Amino acid sequence: MPESGRSAGAPLPELLEVGTIAKPHGLKGEVIVALLTDREDRLAAGSVLQTDRGPLTVVEAHPHQHRWRVRFEGFATREDVDPLHGLVLRAEPVDDPDVWFVHELIGLPVVLTDGTEVGTCTAIIDNPAHDLVELDDGRLVPLPFVVDVGDVIEIDPPEGLLDLA
Known part of the structure; x- marks a missing residue:
């Protein structure tokens, strides 16, 4: 995981798996995401999710047949999102004492x-x-x-x- 923006030796936060990109959807750069959390705010516009290929910023997300239709910044065509298939989406844990991981x-x-x-x-x-x-x-x-x-x-x-x- 890249350490950009962190001082040398600073610990990286443990990221949690929050979803997976299942497949491309349509021709306009959208993907289908299988969300692994009940926290739908993980897909709020502006949210940044980490992947093995770098960060992805959510532009918009909509429920779609028990999953989510998501568009990420910088991806405008189906060809752009084809390589994202199967990527695991990660985010920092939520600081909530009532949440169990x-x-x-x-x-x-x-x-x-x-x-x-x-x-x-x-x-x-x-x-x-x-x-x-x-x-x-x-x-x-x-x-x-x-x-x-x-x-x-x-x-x-x-x-x-x-x-x-």
């Missing part, structure tokens, strides 16, 4: 509200109804049962949810 949850112990440890978070699984916390033994806990996140993931599941068959 998946990479911060992986590896945390999972405990009941009384402190009983029930496992370790190995993954967060995207699910249409609710995302799921996957435990190291394969059990799944829907995100609505997560009470708090800190040094551990505290859950309050209904009786029987964690029983193994």
Whole structure:
């Protein structure tokens, strides 16, 4: 990642993956973006997203069939955007104490509200109804049962949810 504009030795912020350019759309330099966040403001006009090919500045974005139709500054034709296909879009984390990032949850112990440890978070699984916390033994806990996140993931599941068959 280029370090332009930063003093020597200054740490780079950890960028989060926020979307992927799925394909070109039409003939006027638009692309289809699969957004990986519910923060639609990541595609607000003027937003700068980082890629392996350098920064891209959003000119405009519109919802399009469960994804987004996006135009970036400096791209006016389909030929201009063809090379962007498959690029991962990254942005700096949002400074919000109520936001949990998946990479911060992986590896945390999972405990009941009384402190009983029930496992370790190995993954967060995207699910249409609710995302799921996957435990190291394969059990799944829907995100609505997560009470708090800190040094551990505290859950309050209904009786029987964690029983193994």
